[in-house]
Amino acid sequence: MPTSINHLAPPTGGIADNIAGFARALRAAGLPVGPGAVIDAMTALEVIDIGKRADVFTTLESIFVKRHEHALIFAQAFDLFFRPAEEWKSMLDSVPLPDHAKKKPPPASRRVQEAMARPQTHEEPKAQEQDLRLSVSDREVLQKKDFAQMSAAEIAEVARAIAKMRLPQAELKTRRHTTDPRGHRIDMRKTLRQALRTEGEIINFHRLGRLEKPAPIVALLDISGSMSEYTRLFLHFLHAITDARKRVSVFLFGTRLTNVTRALRQRDPDEALASCSANVEDWAGGTRIATSLQTFNKLWARRVLGQGAIVLLISDGLEREADSKLAFEMDRLHRSCRRLIWLNPLLRYSGFEAKAQGIKTMLPHVDEFRPVHNLTSIETLISALSSQLPPHHRSAIRPAA
Template sequence: MTGADLPDTPRLWENIAHFARALRVAGLPAGPGQVVRAVEAVQAAGFTERADFYYTLQACFTNRPEHRAVFAQAFRLYWRDPRFLEHMMSLLLPAMRGVAEEHHARPGERRAAQALLEGVERRPPDMPPPPEVREIEASRTWSARERLKTLDFEQMTGEEQARALRMLKTLRLPVPPVLGRRTVPQLAGRLPDWRTTARASLRQGGEIRRFACRDRCRRPLDLVVLCDISGSMSSYARMVLHFVHAVASRPGPGWGKVQAFTFGTRLTNITRQMHARDADAALAAAGAEARDWDGGTRIASAIREFNRKWSRRVLAGGAVVVLITDGLDRDLPDILSREVERLRLSCRHLVWINPLLRWEGFAPKARGIKAILPHVDSFRPGHNLRAIEDLAHAIGQPRDAGVHARMMTLL
């Protein structure tokens, strides 16, 4: 991909059209208009540098932050890797373990491979005949739905992501209402109502015939979600925001107001955008509002801004706060620890969802994780549907701390 002049043959334009067709299959809005714009942009930008060619096509074929991961993998496989077909076959076909080092697909790589191999006949690899084994009927032991619940978000194909989004739309977080400070009249209440009793006795000449009672009223809890949309969380941001939209549009019994915030290098309130009926429209509006998508991470600065500007507004009634981040921060750990501690003292329950817990050997070694961990009530993973479903139980049961106690022993 070098040379100062564009080739005279139309082979390059055919490749761009085929590349756009693969992006469209992978879920990107790459139509004929984008193909024409890409050809004109390549003609105007030239064909000298690979980076210029990459960013020219990216500007033409992507219009959302979540499209960049799929585009990057599709571009690498189609334009840069000379053995991309064998590489993509290895992602979609069974292989023998132990022959070579096992390859783990990068974010968006399976979707790109599935799109580029659409219509290609897949021949299974040659394997030695298997030894005789006893066959056991186990077709009903593991359904596709259960497998999808345990599949990592960043390893999902386009079809699996669509099915996961449909499941997220039906997700609810029911929690029991809590006792408020105010009291209401009750026939069998636990608190005496002396004022009402005295007023009623005046109508009977000062004779008390019945004691009036009151009891504390029950009120729904408010939910506040703080979601990290930095580069290290970009693979999970789309799924997490779909989950936030499902909770915000229909929060379920026991919830009052649902507030949603995103942060990367700055804090953004997307509560109004999350209350839209259509999930795609809500995410598009949230992406336009949050301009720091897929950028750096400044968790301490974002939480400090939340504590200063929004804490008294949204946490006055003792709301439950769900913090969704990997804890990889650029700010000083002392500032982060102080701001998270203040956040914990302002809310009723602080739940930390960290996708890094998907790794079996995870340990709290990063400075940001060490600063946040001592101040949260619950520490849980959030890399698949099963983990998000378990979040409902964690919020409804304040004593369920997840893996918090085990991680505190590793500090």
Template sequence: MLRAPDSLPGHLAENVMHFGRVLRQAGLPLGTDRIQLALTALQVAGLQSRHDFHDTLAACFIDRVEHIELFEQAFHLFWRDPDLAGRMMAMLLPRVQAKENAAPPPPENRRLGEALFPHQPQAPQQPPPPEELQVDAQLTFNDQEVLRKADFETMTADEWRAALQLLKRLAVLFEPLPSRRQVRALHPGRPDGRATLQAMARQGGELWDMRWRRPHVRPAPLVVLADISGSMSRYSRMLLHFTHALGHADARVESFVFGTRLTRTTRALRQRDPDIAVGRVVRDVEDWSGGTRISECLRQFNRVWARRVLNSRATVLLITDGLEHGHTGELSFEMERLHKSCRRLIWLNPLLRFDAFEPRAGGIKAMLPHVDRFLPAHNLASLEQLAQVLAGGPPPR
């Protein structure tokens, strides 16, 4: 059991250990050795200022750049006493507790909020409000079925949070593709002459067991191009959560968003917490919910990024409604170029949610001849359909 050093003042050591547990619950891979290191470092570095205290904890708790933002948010919320430096210097730091007037964490950091405020103080008893129909955390089968078919655009805040919880349970598999590399196999197939001769040498020159080889199987790489214009922002936000889940699977995933310009979001979506990752994308992308220039953004991707992230084995997910204004000849050229640079081009269009949808718009007509699959992307059921397509199977009817 980890024990607090006796030389630290007041309850400072206990609060540092509690702070370490909060970071661990929020998703930071923090062991007890790091907490012990921080307690020892505080004895050496001293408590002259809040800045020194912050840097000492950061040096002991952070070892990867993607953990900096989570640490900064947690430090600001946990050690929010304005007279902290004076209290530490006076060696009278009290126990840290969540107060009623404490500001909640940033909305995109759900895990940090749950770690810092696990038990909120209850308000005085008041008459119960009128009963309202809301989405319960424990969804029944009928509730889940209704939520699967609910449109992302019309979801309430409670339904949105429940949909994110169901999205985490979605099993995502990538189509396995054979490579040129050979590995040993247990079942008969291609003979492995070298391994067979080695086995014969160990067995006195007699052939007792034949060795076999098979092609090494790797998941197909994926590239996501998501439209974040005003008409697509709600759908793109949910699909970014889906892309975050894809990026933490076995396959290599590259992600981009585009409106009036193209922005690479692969690094931002590497955050472990999906709320932090998607919140960072929404905050950092300047043209979120703005206009759209599909032709120009596809041309930029084809000229700058296609050779870096695409190959003949890659699958491209293009998420847009295809409502391009102006001349569409350039759009058709860029779509054809993109299609020739990858193995499969899958177009996800939320307009397919309408039963009477017809490809009458000029942009949609220019794009359709160059896609392999044309699928909807407006609810959880459509994402389940997409997951089956990515796994190499036919879409469910």
């Protein structure tokens, strides 16, 4: 790893290698840096005084950073990669850096540090092929491994796999119409307007079809102590599908309900989850499912459950106050949405039985009961969300495989 930027040295030799290595680290950290940007960076360094750290920072930032959310990652990577040597420390410290480079390292700094620590290996093709086979085998094991039993490195790998997931658009037909060559309704206005060009003679009939939109998704996530690991990784999944499906609303509940929809819309996943955690005061604490559902039904249901919304309830159902209030609020939520899917990590046990009072109270009011404890269960959920259902479909309540 380089330790300094040499004073007034041309961008060849060691400097060129450093810039190329820096670009590789940025790519590993998630920035789209291509060979053209590396060539531009080397050319730009020829016309500046590379002994001035702030000038080098600004030059490389203007070339490598194309989006606002990448600026913090670049600043963190620059500080880690170009650490000044002791003999230049007094000179470089006297040169101020931009304000966003002086701030506390952002949550994405862990991803940057992992990218910096990644070894640059030059192995033979046979050795690379063997490593590839091992990595595929590791992924197969990781697919079925419980989130709660994973190490920090495995959780990071799962988070990267979830970030690549895409949810197919399960379309719902609306009452509105749009141009459709195969539609069953004639667009009389457009047809007659086209006929004016042929002196009133109708040559082509323009047709209309039902406008289809993806169903809104509303997620209610339990953040109690027993659910914290599962909820954190499921937030990665919700962040991954938010870009494709704009109508995604996310609420966290423990002893109170918190709307984190806006926080989860940040582009960088680490920034989004850090923002969610900052907005919640009772993470990994107790849980009051009935009270949280009552707050949601009273304040948010009419705002977010319109147009055939699908509700994902992520909780283990271990409610201390499992009384008529919980049954009433679950029934109200069930009637307000198109489809209610309960995701429970307790279903990872093959001999699971609904013996807890809270689970027995909630079960009659859900459409589907599914596990959410590993990557395979999330992929199965994606298939379920992509399927079409009749307007008032109520499937049999049974644990999904």
